[in-house]
Amino acid sequence: MTKSTAASADPELPTEGASPLLPGTWEGEIVDLYTHLAQAFSLPKSVGAIFGIIFASPTPLSLDDVVERLGISKGSGSAGLKLLQRVGAIKSTFLPGDRRTRYTPETSLRRLLIGLLQETVAPHLRQSAQRLETLPALLEEHSAEERKILESRLRALSAWESKTRRLLPFALAFLGKPLKKQG
Amino acid sequence: MTKSTAASADPELPTEGASPLLPGTWEGEIVDLYTHLAQAFSLPKSVGAIFGIIFASPTPLSLDDVVERLGISKGSGSAGLKLLQRVGAIKSTFLPGDRRTRYTPETSLRRLLIGLLQETVAPHLRQSAQRLETLPALLEEHSAEERKILESRLRALSAWESKTRRLLPFALAFLGKPLKKQG
DNA sequence: AAGCTTGTTCAGAAAATTTTGAACACCCTC
DNA sequence: GAGGGTGTTCAAAATTTTCTGAACAAGCTT
Numbered sequence: 001m002t003k004s005t006a007a008s009a010d011p012e013l014p015t016e017g018a019s020p021l022l023p024g025t026w027e028g029e030i031v032d033l034y035t036h037l038a039q040a041f042s043l044p045k046s047v048g049a050i051f052g053i054i055f056a057s058p059t060p061l062s063l064d065d066v067v068e069r070l071g072i073s074k075g076s077g078s079a080g081l082k083l084l085q086r087v088g089a090i091k092s093t094f095l096p097g098d099r100r101t102r103y104t105p106e107t108s109l110r111r112l113l114i115g116l117l118q119e120t121v122a123p124h125l126r127q128s129a130q131r132l133e134t135l136p137a138l139l140e141e142h143s144a145e146e147r148k149i150l151e152s153r154l155r156a157l158s159a160w161e162s163k164t165r166r167l168l169p170f171a172l173a174f175l176g177k178p179l180k181k182q183g
Numbered sequence: 184m185t186k187s188t189a190a191s192a193d194p195e196l197p198t199e200g201a202s203p204l205l206p207g208t209w210e211g212e213i214v215d216l217y218t219h220l221a222q223a224f225s226l227p228k229s230v231g232a233i234f235g236i237i238f239a240s241p242t243p244l245s246l247d248d249v250v251e252r253l254g255i256s257k258g259s260g261s262a263g264l265k266l267l268q269r270v271g272a273i274k275s276t277f278l279p280g281d282r283r284t285r286y287t288p289e290t291s292l293r294r295l296l297i298g299l300l301q302e303t304v305a306p307h308l309r310q311s312a313q314r315l316e317t318l319p320a321l322l323e324e325h326s327a328e329e330r331k332i333l334e335s336r337l338r339a340l341s342a343w344e345s346k347t348r349r350l351l352p353f354a355l356a357f358l359g360k361p362l363k364k365q366g
Numbered sequence: 367a368a369g370c371t372t373g374t375t376c377a378g379a380a381a382a383t384t385t386t387g388a389a390c391a392c393c394c395t396c
Numbered sequence: 397g398a399g400g401g402t403g404t405t406c407a408a409a410a411t412t413t414t415c416t417g418a419a420c421a422a423g424c425t426t
Contacts, residue, residue, distance in 0.1 A: 025321065026321040026322060026325070026333070029314065029318060030318070033311055033314050036307055036310060037307060037308075037311055039307060040303065040307030041304070042225030058328075058329040058332040058333055105336070107336060107339040109339075109343045109347070112343075120223065121223045121224070123223075124220060125220075127219060128216055128219060128220055132216075135209070135213070138207075138208065138209040139209060141209070142209070145241075150209070150241055153238060159292070160295075163292055163357075163358055164358075167354060167357050171354055174346070175346055175350065
């Protein structure tokens with residue numbers, strides 16, 4: 001059900017008989033958009049593309065669909081889908097009479113961001129917060145004057161940790177709310 | 184996961200080139216902490232290390248100081264300092280009677296995050312927002328039924344863009360406020 | 367159970383990113 | 397205007413990340 005009839009020459013694209021993802025098409029533009037967005041979050045381009053092709057499809061897609069439409073390997077597709085599902089960016093559905101798992105996009109920004117944060121920054125932040133505790137003791141070897149400066153830095157560091165942790169639930173609540181008219 | 188970073192032996196020799204950044208020391212722990220934090224933001228480890236060594240020092244450091252203490256190349260040091268300055272994570276100061284530029288850490292989380300966001304995600308988001316405008320036209324080729332679904336996806340996408348853009352100033356204001364007593 | 371279909375794993379290949387180091391440019395000071 | 401200190405650039409090397417593809421596992425169906 002995809003548009004085809006791309007009878008034009010493709011000087012660039014491999015003639016593998018696959019990827020009809022030309023720019024200017026709905027799927028092509030969406031995939032491209034998410035591919036770039038993925039880079040904003042330092043995620044592999046393929047992950048963005050996979051989310052894009054799922055987002056662009058009015059019906060749930062299977063691993064094979066994704067692999068075929070994107071022209072990527074099954075390994076990549078499998079790994080990408082698993083990552084997207086782990087961060088909650090896609091949901092799996094099961095159509096009756098079909099053994100394949102199919103995927104639909106998560107459209108709640110709140111859930112999307114929660115998953116992403118949990119996956120990427122949260123572990124590092126947690127680890128850093130832990131390290132913070134051992135630091136004050138290491139200041140003993142410095143002169144009183146130096147210690148004054150370094151202690152204020154340490155306080156700043158603690159404050160960062162505290163602020164970000166307190167901001168997060170707030171921000172997520174905001175993102176969960178419906179959009180109001182511009183004031 | 185071990186931090187080999189050269190200098191595995193010789194905790195004694197204080198020769199110029201050696202890196203005395205052992206774990207358990209103030210500098211070592213701070214550098215390590217920021218090296219890990221950098222990875223949380225998908226920045227090169229060296230960038231985190233550079234910020235760390237500057238953060239750990241009670242006095243402003245020069246490029247040479249950084250390069251020597253971290254045991255990295257001048258090229259890396261120069262690039263890292265430039266990046267950190269561009270995102271506003273460090274400030275340059277000039278000590279009288281010294282031609283070298285010296286650097287101190289930015290301790291305002293607000294400024295730190297503003298710079299980081301501006302540098303990393305903002306351009307991508309801006310670009311994506313632009314692309315959004317051309318998308319509705321591409322839906323024409325779909326059936327009415329499909330279009331209903333895809334249009335709602337498009338609305339979600341627009342809403343994301345709008346929400347994140349509106350949340351940002353809000354969040355940054357929050358981060359700029361002094362920390363209040365826990366309530 | 368044999369034969370499909372669906373999906374995962376993982377070692378090696380490919381690609382992208384980061385680091386190095388030496389050459390270079392730009393002031394200063396003398 | 398030579399010499400030395402300070403910092404940047406960039407091509408190539410090292411490292412890390414991502415992708416591939418074929419082998420493998422697990423489940424249905426007959």
